[in-house]
Amino acid sequence: MQSNLIMRIFVGMAVLFFLISQVWGRDCPSVCPDGSRPYFCICPVAEDSRPPPVVTPVTPKARPQGRNTDCNASRMPSGGGSDCPPSQPPTLPSTVEAGSSNQFAGIEFVWIPSGCFNMGSPDSEEDRGSDEGPVHRVCVDGFWMGKYEVTQGQWKKIMGNNPATIKKDDDYPVENVSWDDAQAYIRQLNMKGVGHFRLPTEAEWEYAARAGTTTPFYFGNTIDSDTQVNYDGNDPYGNGAKGQFRQFTTSVGNFPPNDFGLHDMHGNVWEWVEDWYCKNFYGLTEARNKNPLCNNHASGFRVVRGGSWVGGARYARSANRIRITPDNRGFSNGFRLARLAQD
Numbered sequence: 001m002q003s004n005l006i007m008r009i010f011v012g013m014a015v016l017f018f019l020i021s022q023v024w025g026r027d028c029p030s031v032c033p034d035g036s037r038p039y040f041c042i043c044p045v046a047e048d049s050r051p052p053p054v055v056t057p058v059t060p061k062a063r064p065q066g067r068n069t070d071c072n073a074s075r076m077p078s079g080g081g082s083d084c085p086p087s088q089p090p091t092l093p094s095t096v097e098a099g100s101s102n103q104f105a106g107i108e109f110v111w112i113p114s115g116c117f118n119m120g121s122p123d124s125e126e127d128r129g130s131d132e133g134p135v136h137r138v139c140v141d142g143f144w145m146g147k148y149e150v151t152q153g154q155w156k157k158i159m160g161n162n163p164a165t166i167k168k169d170d171d172y173p174v175e176n177v178s179w180d181d182a183q184a185y186i187r188q189l190n191m192k193g194v195g196h197f198r199l200p201t202e203a204e205w206e207y208a209a210r211a212g213t214t215t216p217f218y219f220g221n222t223i224d225s226d227t228q229v230n231y232d233g234n235d236p237y238g239n240g241a242k243g244q245f246r247q248f249t250t251s252v253g254n255f256p257p258n259d260f261g262l263h264d265m266h267g268n269v270w271e272w273v274e275d276w277y278c279k280n281f282y283g284l285t286e287a288r289n290k291n292p293l294c295n296n297h298a299s300g301f302r303v304v305r306g307g308s309w310v311g312g313a314r315y316a317r318s319a320n321r322i323r324i325t326p327d328n329r330g331f332s333n334g335f336r337l338a339r340l341a342q343d
Contacts, residue, residue, distance in 0.1 A: 271335050
């Protein structure tokens with residue numbers, strides 16, 4: 001009798017230990033996408049008939065579906081993740097001008113002023129994707145944007161390792177990082193107490209990349225790989241001529257900036273953005289014109305922007321959108337940071 005009791009206790013403890021081992025260290029959501037509470041860090045599988053993507057304006061109280069839905073916690077140094085929508089920053093003093101730079105946590109940022117622009121590409125744009133339209137007017141609040149892509153040196157300083165496949169110098173962009181990896185970096189950076197960092201939204205990224213232009217590239221209707229952008233010069237765009245294919249990344253800031261002072265918004269490495277991928281994002285009319293953020297996880301994909309060293313010029317267009325899974329690591333996947341204005 002006593003031996004049976006001991007055996008039951010032993011089995012029960014083993015099961016409990018197994019369950020704890022499965023969730024220990026995981027980034028558990030506080031609320032599941034369907035509004036229910038997670039059971040041992042596990043959310044119920046969503047039904048196949050999911051609702052269409054919902055475009056939600058970025059406001060301090062909005063909460064995206066998916067993981068890390070406790071947006072208040074994500075703003076604390078001990079919070080997890082940055083996939084909560086950016087807060088609406090207050091108006092900064094007029095002394096902060098477009099292109100003004102500042103350093104936070106040893107990373108140089110450029111001030112991107114609030115404004116409105118035509119997001120997406122027109123039907124007439126060569127090699128455009130169907131998910132790049134219709135062109136629509138979008139407004140964003142001012143924010144800080146990384147002047148350069150996050151470098152290997154900056155990654156090593158925070159994470160203590162270097163996942164990059166092209167390791168030449170600390171001022172080369174970190175690559176071979178997934179969206180999830182970028183979020184882990186941002187969580188650690190936010191613990192430094194020097195402001196709230198995150199990835200830019202798709203709208204912020206395109207607004208910052210265009211810097212007031214309406215052409216496929218901020219350089220104009222085409223680009224060249226010799227003096228402007230690091231991409232596969234064997235695959236030019238429009239009337240552009242063939243050029244170099246370096247077959248690797250280049251150090252950040254190696255090419256001319258746009259009118260906001262941002263370098264390498266075209267080429268070098270793909271840049272993760274905050275949004276989930278919503279194919280018909282631009283076609284939805286609800287709340288799409290002010291700080292838009294696609295926060296519906298139904299597609300299962302995140303978005304990268306800007307093209308890379310290994311792709312043709314058409315992928316580096318300002319309006320180009322590429323969907324990939326958030327756990328995808330690739331030798332051309334990197335990111336740059338955004339920072340809230342009021343921090």
